[in-house]
Amino acid sequence: MKRAVDFLVLGAGIAGLRAALTLAKSGTVMVVAKEAGQESNTHYAQGGIAVAMGGDEDVALHLEDTLMAGDGLVFSPAAVALVEDGPLRVDELMEWGARFDREDGELMRTREGAHSLPRILHAFGDATGAEIGRALRAEALRHERIEMVEWRMARSLMVRDGRVVGADLLDHDGGTHRVLARATLLATGGAGQIYSETTNPAVATGDGIALALEAGAEVADMEFYQFHPTALNLPGVPRFLLSEALRGEGAELVNEAGERFMERYHPMLELAPRDVVARAIVRESRSADETNPQTIYLDMRRVRGVNLRERFPGISAFLARHGLSLAEDRIPVSPAAHYFMGGVRTDLHGRTTLSGLYAAGEVAATGVHGANRLASNSLLEGLVFGARAAEAMVADAPLCSGKVDGKDESVGQGFVEANDGASVRIADCVERLRRCMWRSFGLLREGAGMRRGADEVAAIAGELESMRAVETGGRAGNEAVGMARVARAMAASALAREESRGAHFRSDFPTKRVEFARVHTVFTESVGVRFTSFGEE
Numbered sequence: 001m002k003r004a005v006d007f008l009v010l011g012a013g014i015a016g017l018r019a020a021l022t023l024a025k026s027g028t029v030m031v032v033a034k035e036a037g038q039e040s041n042t043h044y045a046q047g048g049i050a051v052a053m054g055g056d057e058d059v060a061l062h063l064e065d066t067l068m069a070g071d072g073l074v075f076s077p078a079a080v081a082l083v084e085d086g087p088l089r090v091d092e093l094m095e096w097g098a099r100f101d102r103e104d105g106e107l108m109r110t111r112e113g114a115h116s117l118p119r120i121l122h123a124f125g126d127a128t129g130a131e132i133g134r135a136l137r138a139e140a141l142r143h144e145r146i147e148m149v150e151w152r153m154a155r156s157l158m159v160r161d162g163r164v165v166g167a168d169l170l171d172h173d174g175g176t177h178r179v180l181a182r183a184t185l186l187a188t189g190g191a192g193q194i195y196s197e198t199t200n201p202a203v204a205t206g207d208g209i210a211l212a213l214e215a216g217a218e219v220a221d222m223e224f225y226q227f228h229p230t231a232l233n234l235p236g237v238p239r240f241l242l243s244e245a246l247r248g249e250g251a252e253l254v255n256e257a258g259e260r261f262m263e264r265y266h267p268m269l270e271l272a273p274r275d276v277v278a279r280a281i282v283r284e285s286r287s288a289d290e291t292n293p294q295t296i297y298l299d300m301r302r303v304r305g306v307n308l309r310e311r312f313p314g315i316s317a318f319l320a321r322h323g324l325s326l327a328e329d330r331i332p333v334s335p336a337a338h339y340f341m342g343g344v345r346t347d348l349h350g351r352t353t354l355s356g357l358y359a360a361g362e363v364a365a366t367g368v369h370g371a372n373r374l375a376s377n378s379l380l381e382g383l384v385f386g387a388r389a390a391e392a393m394v395a396d397a398p399l400c401s402g403k404v405d406g407k408d409e410s411v412g413q414g415f416v417e418a419n420d421g422a423s424v425r426i427a428d429c430v431e432r433l434r435r436c437m438w439r440s441f442g443l444l445r446e447g448a449g450m451r452r453g454a455d456e457v458a459a460i461a462g463e464l465e466s467m468r469a470v471e472t473g474g475r476a477g478n479e480a481v482g483m484a485r486v487a488r489a490m491a492a493s494a495l496a497r498e499e500s501r502g503a504h505f506r507s508d509f510p511t512k513r514v515e516f517a518r519v520h521t522v523f524t525e526s527v528g529v530r531f532t533s534f535g536e537e
């Protein structure tokens with residue numbers, strides 16, 4: 001007998017933890033984190049969580065804003081689920097101890113891009129994700145049926161007779177551990193590391209999407225990667241996120257001459273949809289000289305009535321380490337890969353196209369964000385669809401119950417860490433892949449460049465696969481093979497969508513085309529890209 005649990009949850013961010021709390025009522029749960037439990041995109045989410053706590057009219061407006069930001073591609077039943085389930089899920093979170101910022105006892109709300117009113121709750125100023133993660137982890141640790149396992153990643157899914165029945169996990173000492181489960185949830189988050197410029201932490205390598213692709217599941221909307229407009233742009237410094245809430249509190253975007261320029265790009269100025277602001281920054285930076293872009297800045301020096309250090313303590317502390325202050329300096333910014341709208345295709349209850357396999361949160365593609373996610377809808381997505389997926393997993397799977405116990409059974413040697421030569425070659429492949437994706441599948445795309453990029457991605461994927469055949473690569477090798485796999489799906493989907501919509505902008509097809517309205521790309525490794533309308537199959 002191998003190690004068995006009722007439910008296996010891969011990923012310990014907001015979606016995985018929220019799912020685990022429902023699953024634990026019905027069976028044993030193993031939650032697997034690739035590094036220490038808190039290390040996920042959730043932890044770094046600053047600005048907040050968008051939620052309509054003010055009744056039906058408020059919910060209807062939240063829906064309208066989500067649809068508008070998504071640029072004609074939001075699958076509206078998914079957006080309805082998001083905004084309608086949202087208030088209940090946030091109430092529940094507060095009952096579990098999440099502390100959102102309040103003034104005179106009332107929840108404080110801020111505004112971000114493309115929101116028609118302030119509805120974004122925040123915690124400790126700009127540490128919303130960290131606080132939500134803390135509350136969910138504390139609640140999960142109280143459950144004796146939830147086991148949290150750190151420093152492991154899934155190497156592959158186990159598929160028997162077309163059904164996913166668990167996964168082989170790789171630990172950091174090179175051992176593999178087979179875990180059988182009645183249902184497996186992918187909650188592995190995003191894939192920002194596929195790009196050379198990203199706000200995402202090192203763990204965000206698209207593992208869940210790669211696992212699903214390898215097992216034969218459908219992925220969808222892979223051409224839609226969101227670029228956050230304002231990551232810190234200092235040479236040699238990571239692309240630290242500068243929350244959209246800064247603009248919600250009055251930050252302006254200015255060029256090197258100090259001119260505010262957003263009026264030339266969108267009537268909502270700095271609070272236009274995220275894809276519009278990101279492209280405007282790039283265009284403005286290249287407006288005088290295409291080959292020698294000027295620096296663009298966030299400028300809060302004219303903001304009055306807000307104590308910026310108190311309102312944004314995390315951002316202020318990071319900037320101070322680099323000699324910058326929100327109140328006194330212009331802050332250099334540029335866009336960076338931030339959030340994946342595409343992912344493993346699911347229904348509204350997290351069911352993928354493989355039985356026994358579910359997905360929720362950033363790894364999933366429900367169609368809820370369409371072509372461009374509304375700011376701060378991602379934490380809400382994790383809560384709402386984490387809970388929905390868990391309910392489906394319970395409903396679909398015959399259950400056993402009891403405590404998680406027994407020892408891991410190690411299966412075989414597993415991967416050991418790569419030798420030095422292989423490590424260097426793997427790192428080199430990943431660097432080339434990341435630069436290629438940024439160059440060819442970044443904010444501004446064009447057919448010939450994408451075709452060259454797709455060829456390069458395929459060549460790198462081939463190099464990695466042949467290395468895998470003869471050498472072992474530990475976590476780094478596993479991640480690299482997965483990233484190349486995801487990148488191939490992204491490249492094929494981006495080439496197939498011959499229009500511009502939301503985050504996918506092609507200079508060779510610069511406008512939206514009616515034939516692509518409400519049409520999603522779906523990709524499998526066996527078939528390639530096909531087009532479909534969600535809800536009609």
Ligand code: SIN
Nearest residue numbers: 046047243244375376
């Ligand atoms: C931010 O604080 O700007 C990020 C929030 C989000 O990704 O929606």
